[in-house]
Amino acid sequence: DAKTTQPPSMDCAEGRAANLPCNHSTISGNEYVYWYRQIHSQGPQYIIHGLKNNETNEMASLIITEDRKSSTLILPHATLRDTAVYYCIVRGRPFGDSSYKLIFGSGTRLLVRP
Amino acid sequence: NAGVTQTPKFQVLKTGQSMTLQCAQDMNHEYMSWYRQDPGMGLRLIHYSVGAGITDQGEVPNGYNVSRSTTEDFPLRLLSAAPSQTSVYFCASRYRENTGELFFGEGSRLTVL
Numbered sequence: 001d002a003k004t005t006q007p008p009s010m011d012c013a014e015g016r017a018a019n020l021p022c023n024h025s026t027i028s029g030n031e032y033v034y035w036y037r038q039i040h041s042q043g044p045q046y047i048i049h050g051l052k053n054n055e056t057n058e059m060a061s062l063i064i065t066e067d068r069k070s071s072t073l074i075l076p077h078a079t080l081r082d083t084a085v086y087y088c089i090v091r092g093r094p095f096g097d098s099s100y101k102l103i104f105g106s107g108t109r110l111l112v113r114p
Numbered sequence: 115n116a117g118v119t120q121t122p123k124f125q126v127l128k129t130g131q132s133m134t135l136q137c138a139q140d141m142n143h144e145y146m147s148w149y150r151q152d153p154g155m156g157l158r159l160i161h162y163s164v165g166a167g168i169t170d171q172g173e174v175p176n177g178y179n180v181s182r183s184t185t186e187d188f189p190l191r192l193l194s195a196a197p198s199q200t201s202v203y204f205c206a207s208r209y210r211e212n213t214g215e216l217f218f219g220e221g222s223r224l225t226v227l
Contacts (some may be wrong), residue, residue: 036216041202041221042208042220042221043204043218043219043220043221044157044204044216044218045218046215046216046217049215087156087157102159102216103158103159103173104149104157104158104159105156105214106154106156107156108156110157
């Protein structure tokens with residue numbers, strides 16, 4: 001399974017873009033990159049995922065490098081409610097029935113400052 | 115549509131006691147899973163299921179049992195609780211074809227004395 005490396009903590013000012021990096025240098029060609037976040041002690045919340053192309057939704061943008069060895073999650077206008085732990089996950093190996101599991105690492109704790 | 119529902123939200127056990135954490139989802143998801151989260155750490159996969167009657171082990175399965183008799187329910191059983199099982203437990207589900215999001219419950223906080 002490809003492993004991910006994230007900085008343990010980051011901060012940004014409210015209203016500014018938050019750029020959260022993730023290194024996944026051992027990723028395989030068919031493995032997706034997923035981002036989740038966990039606000040305080042709530043259950044994790046899905047943000048976005050991608051394979052090769054950059055992706056954007058109402059929450060964030062995901063930029064994946066051409067060699068797919070790293071990616072960046074961008075929160076374009078961070079708010080105080082975006083303070084959370086952000087997890088970058090590479091989908092694990094498939095099993096015979098083509099089901100996959102997600103292995104969570106330690107994540108990046110993002111603090112959005114007023 | 116309630117999503118993923120976990121019960122109980124809080125539980126205190128004595129060492130050696132057994133209990134079951136309940137998880138139910140009303141989204142007709144084939145895939146369900148259990149994670150545990152210890153203080154300051156990420157989530158670790160305990161067990162998962164890809165459909166009724168099918169279960170498999172995750173990263174940290176020892177001390178836990180699961181079964182999947184229906185699509186909706188995926189209970190997690192602690193046969194003989196140990197202090198090392200003090201943790202927050204999350205249940206999650208999704209459609210079988212994993213090209214989308216995993217839906218999480220709100221968690222069950224378990225303390226083993």
